[in-house]
Amino acid sequence: MFHNDYAFTVTERFLRYVQIYTQSNPNSTTFPSSTNQFTMLRLLVEELKEMGIEDAEMDQYGYVFGTLKSNTTKNIPVICFCSHVDTAPDCSGENVKPIVHHYKGDTIFLPDDPTQLLNTDIYPYLHNFIGEKIITASGNTLLGADDKSGVAIIMDAVNYLIQHPEVEHGDIRILFTPDEEVGRGTEKLNMQKLNATYGYTLDGGEAGYIEDETFSADSVEVIVHGVSAHPGYAKDKLVNATKIAGEILANLPTTSWSPETTEKRQGFVHPVAVSGIAEKTSIKFIVRDFKTSKLKEHEDKLRKIVEDTLHHHPEARFEFIVKEQYRNMKEVLDKHPQVMQYAIQAIKEAGMEVKNECIRGGTDGSRLSFMGLPCPNIFTGMQGIHSKTEWIGIKDMQKAVETVVRLSNIWALNSK
Numbered sequence: 001m002f003h004n005d006y007a008f009t010v011t012e013r014f015l016r017y018v019q020i021y022t023q024s025n026p027n028s029t030t031f032p033s034s035t036n037q038f039t040m041l042r043l044l045v046e047e048l049k050e051m052g053i054e055d056a057e058m059d060q061y062g063y064v065f066g067t068l069k070s071n072t073t074k075n076i077p078v079i080c081f082c083s084h085v086d087t088a089p090d091c092s093g094e095n096v097k098p099i100v101h102h103y104k105g106d107t108i109f110l111p112d113d114p115t116q117l118l119n120t121d122i123y124p125y126l127h128n129f130i131g132e133k134i135i136t137a138s139g140n141t142l143l144g145a146d147d148k149s150g151v152a153i154i155m156d157a158v159n160y161l162i163q164h165p166e167v168e169h170g171d172i173r174i175l176f177t178p179d180e181e182v183g184r185g186t187e188k189l190n191m192q193k194l195n196a197t198y199g200y201t202l203d204g205g206e207a208g209y210i211e212d213e214t215f216s217a218d219s220v221e222v223i224v225h226g227v228s229a230h231p232g233y234a235k236d237k238l239v240n241a242t243k244i245a246g247e248i249l250a251n252l253p254t255t256s257w258s259p260e261t262t263e264k265r266q267g268f269v270h271p272v273a274v275s276g277i278a279e280k281t282s283i284k285f286i287v288r289d290f291k292t293s294k295l296k297e298h299e300d301k302l303r304k305i306v307e308d309t310l311h312h313h314p315e316a317r318f319e320f321i322v323k324e325q326y327r328n329m330k331e332v333l334d335k336h337p338q339v340m341q342y343a344i345q346a347i348k349e350a351g352m353e354v355k356n357e358c359i360r361g362g363t364d365g366s367r368l369s370f371m372g373l374p375c376p377n378i379f380t381g382m383q384g385i386h387s388k389t390e391w392i393g394i395k396d397m398q399k400a401v402e403t404v405v406r407l408s409n410i411w412a413l414n415s416k
Helices: 009-019 038-053 124-129 146-162 241-251 292-310 337-349 365-369 394-413
Strands: 062-070 079-084 099-102 133-136 172-177 198-204 207-215 216-225 270-276 280-289 318-324 356-360 377-379 389-395
Touching: 009 133, 009 356, 009 394, 038 062, 038 146, 038 172, 038 292, 062 146, 079 146, 079 365, 099 270, 124 133, 133 394, 146 389, 146 394, 172 241, 198 207, 198 337, 198 356, 198 394, 207 270, 207 337, 216 241, 216 270, 216 292, 241 280, 241 365, 270 292, 280 292, 318 365, 318 394, 337 365, 377 394
Parallel strands: 079 172, 079 198, 198 377, 207 356
Antiparallel strands: 062 172, 099 133, 133 389, 207 377, 216 280, 216 318, 270 280
């Protein structure tokens, strides 16, 4: 079904895409959060049209849509493949200079900053690429494999299906999104316009990985209100909210309940920002667990720590504001088992071992699943993401292209 002599375009596309500056901005109030993302999004519309996707378009918010039309009369659910174009604000994504290495098993020193290096001690997964080609940046920036590899994979899979009309498939919806890295990737998405039944994000790691479970997530803001006074005349008057906030942080557990002390299926509460003055100080937390019901337990524990701290400062008061962020997509995907079953079958047919993992984080698929599009996450091969030593193996991207093609066909073969 998949022709092994296919001339993949995924590498050429990827090398082109990563050189386009698309870093998102967590401090922006616009959507997308950075106008530079439009450059790549417009390019994708042009490339899709050149490939023959006649309805390719970008809406006012930067979402790119397109449809590869069904080539069969079967009643096949509409499947969406989705990736995001923005890169993370954690590390510079400007002036990316990708380098293709024929990896021989030695240490790679990145030329623009030789202190940035890759070897099999740092990345054991590199053992799989001895004698193969990998791509890195030059040492001053991230690479952008998260998630321009996913974009390139989807584009090449569509290219394959156009070139091989004998591969039966239903309507395939293509979706490229902005702002995933700042948690806003689906904020303005028009689901009626998307008009798909099931979906897959291409935004995962090692070859063969498929992820159907994420954290459930809330945010908590604790606002401490103190009592302001002139510091020269503050005796018995000033109640310093900033100091109280420091006490709250000091009262958090130090050997558990935090990102640096948890792993696997353990949840945590994590302070991410503190700001304010003596009169009023804010602490922002993220709360994470794989069981949605446990979020309330974590929040109650945090509230108790705040209350106990404030007990020693009777003239101070606090606000405790909880906001839902996203939920574990497994709660939705378990109701649609064929979505995972077909993806697992496609990975196996492409000759890989399936690795079903949970994500200690979230993806666009988390939100999409609860917006009515059950949506697990498929591998792309990306490694060392959000760092100057980010890298990806070309053979992994090619295997992801094959997986998408086979998955599209499996949905057709299982429909009438």
